[in-house]
Amino acid sequence: MKRIISWMEILFIGIGASLYLTVVGCDKKPAGFDILQNVTFPDPPTNLRVVIGDSRVLIQWDMPSSGKVILFKIFRSEGQPTNFVQIDSTTQQQYIDTHVQNGLTYFYKLSAVDQKGFESKKSVAISAIPNVYAISIANGAQFTASRTVNITINGPQNTALMILSNDSTFAGAAWEPFSLLATWTLSFGDGSKTVYAKFRSSEGIESFPPVKDSIILDTQAVIKSVTEDTKGQPKKAGEKIHFRLDAGEPDGKATVSISGGPQQILLFDNGTNGDQTANDGVYELDYVIPDGVDVFQAKVKGDFVDRVQNVANSAFAESQITILKAPEPVTLFPPLPGNDAKKAVKLNWSMSNETGDFAAYSIYMRTQPNVTEANGSLVSIINDRTITQYVVTDLKPGTTYYFKIYVSDLTGLKSASNEASATTASEEAPQAVSMYQPLLVDKGHVELSWTENSDPDFASYRVFRATSPNVTTDAKLRAIILRSTQTAFTDSGFTPGTTYFYKVFVFDKSGLNTGSNEVQVSIPLDAPPRPVILSIPTPLDSTRLKLTWSQNTDDDFAFYSIYRSTSSPVDTTGPPIAIISGNRGKTEYTDVGLTPRTRYYYRVFVVDTAGLKSGSNEVAGETR
Structure with a gap:
């Protein structure tokens, strides 16, 4: 049998998990946290209403707005709307309670259960007083915001007259023909309101004692x-x-x-x-x-x-x-070796954005991870916000150090940076790699590649760039690559007409580094246009393929040239199958007159006004 899980059970799990984290100080979430986050409970039934009769109460309600509900639970309390006990359940949207006594007040609440066994909160309560003669204000609701209410009336078939009153003495009230529904105005003033009723049969017999029902009139809300x-x-x-x-x-x-x-x-x-x-x-x-x-x-x-x-x-x-608000933490970049790689480490970090209330950078370090103010050694305090580098000296060779930068403001609040580590140099430098000649991909991108370093203590490749020969680690750092198998990097951010020089330095885990050979590339004043990205062709039928590609945005765009072959790579030495000129926004072409069930290969070239061109990726498509 599927176990029904109520929202209270999940609440207790969440509270228990929260207390566990508070007391134990654990960073790992207990299982209850995942339950609390992933569970979606159904909403409780709404718009409860009752019809009263002789020793019976009919309860009706509306379906919850969320979840796939398969069951409703019925809860009842006698005399007061407290201590509700489940009396039954149903799959319908109504329920008849026949285990009631005339003249007694009963309160009802409902909950909904979905297909997963999750149970909603209980609905608002509704009340009913069953009787041979009975009245129900607003279908048994506990509260109303309006003095004008509907009263449902129950009586035997031979009932001829009725009299309603807000007063148990019926002062000023008049008899009127019996009806099953009446519109009534409650007395003035918020609070509990009681409506009384008496009935008279066609034989002239008057009911006794008067029946009544109560509701709380609430026409305003206040904040004390x-x-x-x-x-x-x-x-x-x-x-x-x-x-x-x-x-x-x-x-x-x-x-x-x-x-x-x-x-x-x-x-x-x-x-x-x-x-x-x-x-x-x-x-x-x-x-x-x-x-x-x-x-x-x-x-x-x-x-x-x-x-x-x-x-x-x-x-x-x-x-x-x-x-x-504590100051935003700075980012501590991977440390670099100092001039004496065996005894010095160069730290660099981002500048604090606390322009108004910046107080200081505080540098802490130790030889174990998880540096804090409490366990680390204070290296230096820097009060100038614009100073974002510091060389730590007098370190031990072949030792790993861990660093953090704390930013503090004038109120005393502070934030810690990420933690970064560096190992001072040992005795042997890593094996150098050899750089290949750079490839100018387009106007703004240069592809660099080099041989792989196979040292067991490899730490990273670091790519440096300068605009003059003899590149060192003081040049502009372009990339840090942590995998020895990644031996390529695409650089950008150039000035046309400028020559750039590159070196790849191999760093080992001790911080020692060795530079590669130096290569250079010149960025022309007019570089080839930026290539487009060609999508997989879409077969339209047995003789047509539709091509689409990304739009070129170069200012000196001239036209697109489309090439096709029946084998890879695409032959681009002959004339193109189509030229689309003057409109860079036209990025599609339908190739017609093809052979059914044949595979074709395509490339799209962008040509600029100077005649320079760049080819797209190669794609293949097959006719039907």
Whole structure:
């Protein structure tokens, strides 16, 4: 039998997992976290209504809006809307309770169960008083926002007259013909309202005692107070603020919004998430400040919608809150060897964006991972935001060091960079690689390649570029490649008419490095156009293939030339099968007159106004 899992069970799992993380301090999520994140529960049934009769209550409802519901559970309570007990279940959207006594008040709630066995929260409660003579206000609803309500009336077939009143003495009320439905106006003022009814049969027999039904009239929502507990003290991410909104009535929706910060923060009145007492009309939350919030003396606005959708006027807390945002961490780049690779490491990092309240960079290091302020050695404090490099000296040869940069602001808040490590040089440098002649791919890209390094302590290839010969590691770093099998890199960002020089330095795990031979490439003032990307042809029928490609965006575009062959590679020495000129936006062509069930190969060349051209990738397509 499939086990039904309720939303409360999942809530307890999530709370238990959260407590586990808090107490144990573990970074690994318990299984309950995944359950809590992945489960989607069905919504509870809505629009509950009742029809009362002699020792019977008919309950009807609407299907939930979410989930594939296969079962509804029926819960009942006698006398008061508390301590609900399941009495039955059904697959229908109505249920007849025949185990009731006339004259007693019964309350009902329902829940929905979906195909996966997940059970919704219980619906709102509805009440009914079965009787030979009986009335039901608003189909048994507990609350109404309107004084005008519908009253459902039940009586024997020989009932001729009825009299309704808001007063048990029936003062000023008049008899009227019996009907099964009446529109009635409740007395003034919010609160519990009772409607009384008496009946008279066609033989003149009057019913006794009068029957009655009650409902709570709720025509307005108010916010009594909104508070927060910072007492003017600044807060930061990860700390808590306790919000409290007193609405004076339960079962509503209360939120607070921080001016210039998070909006519509949901508060609770169910005894969880910092709420002190469940269902007391006071909505609370222990709010954990998320990352990225930065507000100064911000107003806190409270909003409230009650159980019958009355909307209260917004209210503001008397105090204001300040949340300080820690500075954005900098990025610590992979360290480079210093001039003395055995004893020095050069650190480089991104510049802090804290232009207004920057205080300092603090450099920490140690010979074990996970550097912190507490366990690391303070190397240096730099108070100039624009200084983003530092050479650490007096290190031991052949030793691995781990580094972090802390950025602090004028308020004392700080953030740590990523951790980077470097190993000082040992005695033997790595084997150099040989660079091949660079290939000018197009106007803005140069393809570099080199032989593979096979040293067992290989750490990385580092590609350096300069505009003059004799490239060193002080030149512009273009790439760091961590896999020895990756022996190619495409560079970009050139100035036309300029000659660039390259070297690939092999770094080992000790930080020693060896440079390759030096190669150079000249970027012409007019380089070939940027090639397009040709898509796989689409067969239209047995004699036609449709070609499409990306659009060339060069300013000196002239035309597209399309080449075709029946074997690979495509022969581009002869004339093209088509030329599309003047319109770079025309990026498709239908090749016709082909042989059925034949495979064809294509390339599209872009030609610029100077006659330079670049070819696309090669693709193949087959007619039907």
